[in-house]
Amino acid sequence: MIEVQNLSKSYSGFRAVQNLNFHVNRGEIVGFLGPNGAGKSTTMKILAGYQPPTDGQVNVAGFDVVSQSLDVRRHIGYMPENVPLYNDMRVDEFLRFRARLKNVPKAKLKERVETVKQLCSLKDVERKIIGTLSKGYRQRVGLADAMVHDPDLLILDEPTIGLDPHQIRAVRELIKDLGKKHTIILSTHILSEVEMTCNRVLIINHGRIEASDTPANLTKLVRGGGSLRLEIKAPAADAKTKLAAVPDIEEVEVTAEGEWAQLRIFSKPGADIRDNVYQLVKKEGWDLREMARERATLEEAFVELTQD
Ligand SMILES: Nc1ncnc2c1ncn2[C@@H]1O[C@H](COP(=O)(O)OP(=O)(O)O)[C@@H](O)[C@H]1O
Ligand SMILES: [Mg+2]
Structure with a gap:
């Protein structure tokens, strides 16, 4: 695609x-x-097809973005970062206007506008002036606009930016749903969003x-995909040294000292070190208060991959 x-x-x-270099299927x-x-946003x-590359080849939906940018635009739905809307138009009027601009056949126009209003939950504001709508509704009008000509591919630039948590959830659900029928490329700086959608x-x-x-694989890249959190009654430095010598343990971090020491243990990729750790705890006679597995989050992967 x-x-x-x-x-x-x-x-x-x-x-x-x-x-x-990348491709999207x-x-x-x-x-x-x-x-x-x-x-x-640049990409x-x-x-x-809204700005040409300086170098390289880009093919979208079978068309070259430079020499066939109009064809590209016809086959995709693009929601830019700052959705440009006509503030003095009514929602309904705007969507019909946009559908005509995008050459939706007359016979299909009414049905398409109805469909995207339904999909984006805009029915209750269809008669409202766009300028009076809240940010969440405006965002959904932008999404409805991007879809009104029924493109195969949706390109959504930060679709949830500026929305409150309820609205984010609603848009996320919508995107997941759209993903059943459409190819979607979306940008975001919200990590949980990509994880979920x-x-x-x-x-x-x-x-x-x-x-x-x-x-899931990105999080595995980070230090074997997770760590073990351990809370024991032991001198932290001593526990750290002894744990570090356990097979398959790559790194031990002391996260709290005191009567109870807290440690974070990183294993080699794919290794399950819980048995070995427990055997050591038993052998040393340390009191054990907590042992829990922690999955690396995408946030950690992101920070590790993008820090300078
Ligand atoms: N029209 C422009 N003129 C000059 N610099 C730009 C222009 N658009 C973007 N940039 C620069 O290009 C870089 C990438 O911007 P952008 O693609 O908007 O990033 P993102 O969407 O990931 O935040 C930034 O350093 C930005 O300042
Ligand atoms: Mg951007």
Whole structure:
């Protein structure tokens, strides 16, 4: 659905995006994750055919984004970062206007506008003036606009930015639902969002792709995928030394000292060290108050992959 080869974009000499290579298959929901200024919006504008690349080849829905940008735009739905809406139009009027602009056939127009209003839960505000709507509704009008011509591919630039937690949840559910029928690429800096909605994540930083994998695999990249939290009655330094010598343990961190020591233990990738740790605790006669597995979060993967 999307083929990107050696894509670079410079703004008067400044390289916003450098030599990106990736592809998106039909039916995937791919998340673009990266800190502010990473190059997410730049890349999405190029994919949507709204600005040309400086270098490289980009093919979207079978069309070249430079020489066939109008075809690209017809086949995709693009929701830009700051959704441009006509503030003095009514929701209904705006969506019909946009559908006509996008060449939705007359016979289908009414049905398409109805469908996207339903999908985006806009029925109760269809007669309202856009300028009077709350941010959450405006965002959904933007999404309805992106979908009104029934594109296969949706490109959504920070679809939940500025929304409250209820609205975020609603938009997230909507995206998941849309993902059953559409290919979706979305950008966000909210980690839990990609974890919950995307099949694959591209982590982008300083205009480069740092990683591309499933959310689950990305978290596995980080120090074997998790750690063990241990709370024992023992001198912390002594416990640390003894634990570090246990097979398959890669690193031991003391997180609290005192009568009860708290430690965080990192294992080799894929190793289950719980038995070995328990055997040591028993042998040393340490009182044990807690032993719990902690999964690495995508947030940790993100920080580790994007720190300088
Ligand atoms: N039109 C522009 N002119 C000059 N620099 C730009 C322009 N748009 C973006 N940039 C710069 O390119 C980099 C990437 O921006 P952007 O793609 O908007 O990042 P993101 O969406 O990940 O926050 C930033 O350093 C930004 O300042
Ligand atoms: Mg952006």
